[in-house]
Amino acid sequence: xxxxxxxxxxxxxxxxxxxxxxxxxxxxxxxxxxxxxxxxxxxxxxxxxxxxxxxxxxxxxxxxxxxxxxxxxxxxxxxxxxxxxxxxxxxxxxxxxxxxxxxxxxxxxxxx
Amino acid sequence: xxxxxxxxxxxxxxxxxxxxxxxxxxxxxxxxxxxxxxxxxxxxxxxxxxxxxxxxxxxxxxxxxxxxxxxxxxxxxxxxxxxxxxxxxxxxxxxxxxxxxxxxxxxx
Numbered sequence: 001x002x003x004x005x006x007x008x009x010x011x012x013x014x015x016x017x018x019x020x021x022x023x024x025x026x027x028x029x030x031x032x033x034x035x036x037x038x039x040x041x042x043x044x045x046x047x048x049x050x051x052x053x054x055x056x057x058x059x060x061x062x063x064x065x066x067x068x069x070x071x072x073x074x075x076x077x078x079x080x081x082x083x084x085x086x087x088x089x090x091x092x093x094x095x096x097x098x099x100x101x102x103x104x105x106x107x108x109x110x111x112x
Numbered sequence: 113x114x115x116x117x118x119x120x121x122x123x124x125x126x127x128x129x130x131x132x133x134x135x136x137x138x139x140x141x142x143x144x145x146x147x148x149x150x151x152x153x154x155x156x157x158x159x160x161x162x163x164x165x166x167x168x169x170x171x172x173x174x175x176x177x178x179x180x181x182x183x184x185x186x187x188x189x190x191x192x193x194x195x196x197x198x199x200x201x202x203x204x205x206x207x208x209x210x211x212x213x214x215x216x217x218x219x220x
Contacts, residue, residue, distance in 0.1 A: 004154075035211075042116075042202055043155070043211040088154050098143060099168055102154030 002026040004089060004103035011109045018076040020106045022089035025070060029091040032065060033100065034074045037086045046074070046087075076108075084110045116205050116212035124218045125193050133188040133215045135203035141210070143167075144186040146178060149200040149214070161186060193219045 003025040012018045024032070030051050035043040049056045049063045049072075056063045062075040072089055086105040092098060115138035125131050137144055143162045147155035157170035161180035175191040184205070190197055200214040 042118075042213040043204075045209050045211070090154075098145065098160055099157045099170065100145075100147075100155070101157070104152075104154045 002029075002091065002093065002101040004091060004101055006087075006089060006103035006106045008104070009107050009109070011111060012079050014079060014081060014110055014112050016079055018074075018079045018083070018108055018110075020074045020076075020087050020089075020108065022072040022074075022103055023070055024072065024089075024091050024101075024103075026091060026093045026101070027070070028093040029070075031092050032063075032072050033090040033092075034061075034063065035088045035090060035102075037088065037105070039085075043088065079108075079110050081110045081112070084108055116203060116210050118201075118203055118212040118215050120215060121213070122216045122218075124220060126220050127193055127195060129193050129219075130189065130191045131193060131217060133190075133201050133203075133217070135186045135188070135212055137184050137186070137203070137205035137210070137212075141184055141205035143206060144180055144184065145204045146186070146188045147202045147204065148172075148197075149202060150196075151199070155202055158188070190217075195219050 005023045033048040034046045060077045064073045086107050088105045090100040090102045117136045119134045145160040146158040149155040159169040160167045164180045177189045179187045198219045202214045204211045
């Protein structure tokens with residue numbers, strides 16, 4: 001079955017770059033997503049990448065996909081205190097319909 | 113602002129009771145998905161509805177059921193509540209691009 005893994009915690013200083021990593025097992029993944037969840041809130045879609053792409057950039061966010069290694073990363077440039085949240089990667093696959101399989105989330109803490 | 117609303121925000125029930133959670137999405141989004149997020153975990157797919165029919169289901173027992181209405185609003189019903197059903201329940205529309213704020217269910 002599908003499995004998505006993330007490291008649990010990341011701490012960075014304000015102004016530095018953050019890199020959040022994710023690995024997945026489903027070789028038929030079609031889309032990969034990054035969501036942000038602030039305390040007590042729902043999920044906010046940040047960005048997504050189609051599986052035939054290597055990279056996608058959207059303002060401060062850069063997504064890198066290594067399909068061979070099934071590795072996805074989210075880089076946040078110039079990290080701010082407002083970026084402190086839990087970040088989830090998720091994937092959909094050709095056999096899974098529109099079902100999203102999520103990782104366990106990475107808590108990003110931004111320190112002054 | 114995703115245009116997806118959920119009610120109620122919080123709910124407390126006791127074991128064995130039944131609960132109905134509601135979701136309202138933007139018009140034109142004819143797909144709605146429900147997810148369960150236990151504390152400290154990622155969301156788990158419960159099921160999806162497309163044009164009022166169930167269109168995929170995760171690893172949840174039959175006591176989790178749903179409905180989608182012609183106006184694209186949706187309900188999640190859970191019967192015979194168990195303590196492990198305590199979680200944040202999220203609905204999402206349009207292929208899970210837009211999530212609601214969730215309903216926090218506590219089962220005592």
